[in-house]
Amino acid sequence: MVEKHVVVICAAVGALALAAAVLGIIGEATKSRSFVRYDGVNCVYRRTPAFDCGIAAAASLLTGQAILTAATGCWDGCRQRRSSSDHGRVGGYFASILSWFLTILSTCAFLAGALRNDSAERRPKEGVASYYQCTVLVAGVFAGASFLSIAAAAVGIASYVATEGAASTVVSPSAELRVVLGQPQQL
Template identity: 35%
Template sequence: MVRLHVVVVCSVVGFLGLVLVILGVASEAATAQALVPDELDIDGFNVNCVYRTTPALGCGIVAALLALTAQIAVTTTSLLCGCCRTWELPTTTRHIVGIVLSVVSWIIVIIVVALFLAGAAMNTDQKRQLTADKKCPVDPGSALFAAATVFSLVATGLQIASYVLLLATPKGSTKPLATQQQTEVAMGQPVQLEPRQDADEVVAGGDPLPPSAPPLSRATEPTSKV
């Protein structure tokens, strides 16, 4: 049975990933509003294109913060509920894969944050030079937002996968011996007990101890002569 907090965490991470996609698409569409049409800044022989601030600035900053928040939340929850629950280093393949996915997701999230912030910085009031074909870039930062949106989807999948893998506890790694024996008995498996030593123990020299003489009963006790 899937635990409730697993469903909650995965749902929250998936929702934040969906929000990141929406913000990325909205930012990419807003870049078309940055260029001020039919307006050039002519300074001698230098001709610059004029750009204004667009909603992509706010969307990019919010998206970067949400991506970082989701990654921190998943990592913290995994450490508290899964990976370090037994205060031991995970040794199973399942946990090792989960740690690798978590590290990769951190790297991708850092790239996502950098792309969103770079795209947002290109959608502020500024002046840019003409391109090689003497034209003004219509949508500055559009490629950055598109790449950040794709990477955010990949990061969301890795976050959910790493959380689920790190949450599992290796079988038999943290159970005490008594608990394992009780589990085996409950499942109908025989428990192997340690063999007891025989009554006739072997002494240090190698000869067995002589058997003890049975005690005399009252009927066989010698009577005292008067």
């Protein structure tokens, strides 16, 4: 049976990742109208809703990852540790590192997309085959970040569940002492 706090944390992290993914899809849909005009020297861009969506999605994803890391650290640190050859725990730590890597990639993509949708004046890019050589954000930045955010949350939740499962199988020292002292526990 899964402990209640594991279900609550997994649901919270899943909801935050889903929120990040939805915000990313909304950002992808609203980014297309950032270029306004060319004033003869600079390309003038206006802020789109994609800016706010990108910032909120990055914050949501980082919050979920921080919750997972804090929960794993707290409940794992409060328990007796098994030998370092425990495969479930090692796999959980590897998955946690992979989850953080995916989170960082996704956050960078969300923030890059957000910054390209902020109001600004930018110099035209040389060698760009576009109108006045003014660039716009390519399609798929927010969508890719949304996919990575779901993947990061899934790997992070799997890591948390694996670490919790490995930690819950630890036998307490008092149970071992009772058996050694001739006082077996009743199951």
